Amino acid sequence: MHGLFxxxxxxxxxxxxxxxxxxxxxxxxxxxxxxxxxxxIGLGRKPTHLSAILKAEENQRPKADLDRLIEETAELAxxxxxxxxxxxxxxxxxxxxxxxxxxxxEAVMQKFTFYFAxxxxxxxxxxxxxxxxxSPALAGDKHGHLKLHLISTQDxxxxxxxxxxxxxxxxxxxxxxxxxxxxxxxxxxxxxxIMPEPDLLIxxxxxxxxxxxxxxxxxxxxxxxxxxxxxxGYQVFLKALRKxxxxxxxxxx
Amino acid sequence: MHGLFxxxxxxxxxxxxxxxxxxxxxxxxxxxxxxxxxxxIGLGRKPTHLSAILKAEENQRPKADLDRLIEETAELAxxxxxxxxxxxxxxxxxxxxxxxxxxxxEAVMQKFTFYFAxxxxxxxxxxxxxxxxxSPALAGDKHGHLKLHLISTQDxxxxxxxxxxxxxxxxxxxxxxxxxxxxxxxxxxxxxxIMPEPDLLIxxxxxxxxxxxxxxxxxxxxxxxxxxxxxxGYQVFLKALRKxxxxxxxxxx
Numbered sequence: 225m226h227g228l229f230x231x232x233x234x235x236x237x238x239x240x241x242x243x244x245x246x247x248x249x250x251x252x253x254x255x256x257x258x259x260x261x262x263x264x265i266g267l268g269r270k271p272t273h274l275s276a277i278l279k280a281e282e283n284q285r286p287k288a289d290l291d292r293l294i295e296e297t298a299e300l301a302x303x304x305x306x307x308x309x310x311x312x313x314x315x316x317x318x319x320x321x322x323x324x325x326x327x328x329x330e331a332v333m334q335k336f337t338f339y340f341a342x343x344x345x346x347x348x349x350x351x352x353x354x355x356x357x358x359s360p361a362l363a364g365d366k367h368g369h370l371k372l373h374l375i376s377t378q379d380x381x382x383x384x385x386x387x388x389x390x391x392x393x394x395x396x397x398x399x400x401x402x403x404x405x406x407x408x409x410x411x412x413x414x415x416x417x418i419m420p421e422p423d424l425l426i427x428x429x430x431x432x433x434x435x436x437x438x439x440x441x442x443x444x445x446x447x448x449x450x451x452x453x454x455x456x457g458y459q460v461f462l463k464a465l466r467k468x469x470x471x472x473x474x475x476x477x
Numbered sequence: 478m479h480g481l482f483x484x485x486x487x488x489x490x491x492x493x494x495x496x497x498x499x500x501x502x503x504x505x506x507x508x509x510x511x512x513x514x515x516x517x518i519g520l521g522r523k524p525t526h527l528s529a530i531l532k533a534e535e536n537q538r539p540k541a542d543l544d545r546l547i548e549e550t551a552e553l554a555x556x557x558x559x560x561x562x563x564x565x566x567x568x569x570x571x572x573x574x575x576x577x578x579x580x581x582x583e584a585v586m587q588k589f590t591f592y593f594a595x596x597x598x599x600x601x602x603x604x605x606x607x608x609x610x611x612s613p614a615l616a617g618d619k620h621g622h623l624k625l626h627l628i629s630t631q632d633x634x635x636x637x638x639x640x641x642x643x644x645x646x647x648x649x650x651x652x653x654x655x656x657x658x659x660x661x662x663x664x665x666x667x668x669x670x671i672m673p674e675p676d677l678l679i680x681x682x683x684x685x686x687x688x689x690x691x692x693x694x695x696x697x698x699x700x701x702x703x704x705x706x707x708x709x710g711y712q713v714f715l716k717a718l719r720k721x722x723x724x725x726x727x728x729x730x
Contacts (some may be wrong), residue, residue, distance in 0.1 A: 232496075381696065385660050388641045392655040395645035402645040407638050431724055432685055432700035439692035443634065447685035451704055471684055 240452040244459055257306035257339055263462055264307045267469035271423035273311040275445070276300055277437060278456070279429065280318050293321055294328055296456050298335035301372050303461050305336065305345045311371045313419055315437050319376030322351045329357040332372060343367050352379050352418050377436040379418045384440060387413055414440050421445060426464045428456045446471060493705040497712055510559035510592055516715055517560045520722035524676035526564040528698070529553055530690060531709070532682065533571050546574055547581055549709050551588035554625050556714050558589065558598045564624045566672055568690050572629030575604045582610040585625060596620050605632050605671050630689040632671045637693060640666055667693050674698060679717045681709045699724060 264270065278296055281289050297314055304312045314321065321328060329349045336344035345368035349357040352375065387410065394400040415421070421441045427433075427449040434442075448464040517523065531549055534542055550567055557565045567574065574581060582602045589597035598621035602610040605628065640663065647653040668674070674694045680686075680702040687695070701717040 381660060381664075381693065384637065384693070385658065385663050388644055388663060389655050389658040391641055392645045392648035392653070392658055395649040396651075396655060398649075400645070402642050402649060405638065405642040405645055407634060410638050410641060411634075431720070432702075433697065434695060434700075436696050439695065440634065440637070442687060442692065443689050444686065447687070447700070449685075467684070 237452045240450075244450075244453060244457070257302075260303060260306035261308075264465060267465060269469055270307065270309060270465065271468060272309065273313065273420060273422040273424075274304055274309050275313040275315065275422035275425045277315045277425070277427050277429075277435065278321075279435075280316060280320060290320055290324065294324070294331045297321060297328055297372075297374075298331040299456075299458075300461070301332045301347070301370060302335045302339045303458065305368060305370045306339065307465070308368055310369060311373065311422075313373040313375055313422060315375050317377045317435050319378060322354065322374045322376055325349060325351060325354065325357060325374065328372075328374065333359060340367065345370050347372060349374070351375065352383070373419055375419060375438060380436045380438040383414065383418050383438065387417070411440075414438075424448065424464060424468045426460060428453065428460055430454060490705045493703075497703075497706060497710070508592060510555075513556060513559035514561075517718060520718060522722055523560065523562060523718065524721060525562065526566065526673060526675045526677075527557060527562050528566040528568065528675035528678045530568045530678070530680050530682075530688065531574075532688075533569060533573060543573055543577065547577070547584045550574060550581055550625075550627075551584040552709075552711075553714070554585045554600070554623060555588045555592045556711065558621060558623045559592065560718070561621055563622060564626065566626040566628055566675060568628050570630045570688050572631060575607065575627045575629055578602060578604060578607065578610060578627065581625075581627065586612060593620065598623050600625060602627070604628065605636070626672055628672060628691060633689045633691040636667065636671050636691065640670070664693075667691075677701065677717060677721045679713060681706065681713055683707060 278293055280293065284292075293316060300314065301312055316322075329347070332347055332349070333344075336347065347357075347359040348369070348371045350371065350373050391400065391405055395402050395405075418438055419441060421443065422445050425437070425442065425445050425447045427447070429449060430452050432447055432449050446468055448460075448467060450460050450463060453460060531546055533546065537545075546569060553567065554565055569575075582600070585600055585602070586597075589600065600610075600612040601622070601624045603624065603626050644653065644658055648655050648658075671691055672694060674696060675698050678690070678695065678698050678700045680700070682702060683705050685700055685702050699721055701713075701720055703713050703716060706713060
């Protein structure tokens with residue numbers, strides 16, 4: 225029985241790996257916004273706020289790994305801009321992306337130039353408690369707009385504890401009554417201070433593990449990962465959007 | 478292209494549904510703890526705290542739906558007891574299970590009698606801020622022990638807001654200094670007051686959506702659902718445990 229089961233698992237993994245390879249060949253048009261738009265156009269609904277978890281790899285040279293993370297961020301940003309998804313938040317646990325905001329900004333702008341060649345959307349790059357980087361809006365935003373938001377483990381549990389401490393201090397000083405601390409207040413503070421709740425969260429790992437992702441903000445978020453998939457790729461992005469659109473039909477939301 | 482993709486999806490769904498049916502036939506031994514133990518025995522690690530999300534169905538008659546939820550709870554409890562998983566927490570959004578603790582207790586005890594016939598483990602049924610139901614330990618707990626914990630949407634975001642309000646009140650009255658509000662304090666209060674973090678969370682739906690599940694408690698939890706699976710069943714439980722054991726080998730945790 226166990227042997228049969230192992231055989232099934234290995235076959236499934238092989239089939240998945242081959243089918244992901246085939247997908248990457250069939251959908252090899254990352255650099256062409258028109259093709260991405262065509263992939264998306266039939267879908268019943270799109271997320272207005274997409275989120276993704278990217279992972280630093282411990283066994284890599286830190287510099288090469290940072291380059292990879294920045295490249296993946298820029299690709300994702302270009303896919304979202306092509307699909308006209310207005311907000312993308314990227315969670316990277318250690319915060320290394322947040323530390324290199326100018327480099328991330330440059331990389332995304334370069335990628336936009338490569339994808340859109342003069343027709344690029346404008347970009348706003350933000351991170352909690354940091355200054356934003358904003359590109360000049362080209363010809364009145366007619367090419368769209370992407371807000372890219374970088375978050376880390378700090379913006380998860382820690383931000384909830386920080387808010388609790390702040391509200392306790394305000395109560396101590398008589399600036400707020402504890403009775404006024406409500407769901408709405410906490411939700412508004414965390415939504416504005418950290419980020420609002422995403423509609424769809426994509427993982428590029430084969431397992432769903434949130435690894436310290438901001439917990440408050442995922443009450444109704446749909447979380448997607450692809451079975452047996454180990455890496456970053458356009459097919460994960462596309463399948464996630466398709467499943468998101470399908471879930472609407474099923475739930476009748 | 479889209480036609481091909483639809484065909485692939487339909488084929489995959491058909492294959493999955495057939496393979497789940499075959500699994501349920503192959504693994505039709507829910508009533509036999511020895512068989513469940515044999516399914517589990519080769520696994521490298523087991524969760525010590527397993528959690529599951531069960532869903533009330535809106536279109537069902539409420540009474541029939543409650544009966545189904547209680548039956549599923551009892552089955553899950555028996556599987557966990559057979560697999561020697563010491564803690565099971567069940568999240569049901571609306572809180573209807575928590576409202577019927579005596580009935581849940583009776584149903585689980587009956588199921589234990591059916592499964593274990595005189596050799597049954599002892600049961601402790603708990604829920605936040607409620608009295609516990611405890612079965613007499615039979616012959617010094619030599620048959621094992623299961624803690625079954627029922628939670629609802631109240632125990633999620635609301636419990637975080639309640640804790641914030643309580644800590645603010647204590648600060649106002651000078652019973653605690655806001656500086657003493659730390660990650661450790663909040664974590665300890667939510668772990669003890671609501672529940673500790675589970676190792677593995679199982680959903681019986683085809684999508685991962687947490688639907689208000691306690692957010693604080695899932696930082697490192699592995700979350701499992703089965704593609705295309707729509708219902709409650711032993712094969713989901715078994716596949717989740719197998720994937721959990723496999724994830725350890727891969728991550729080298």
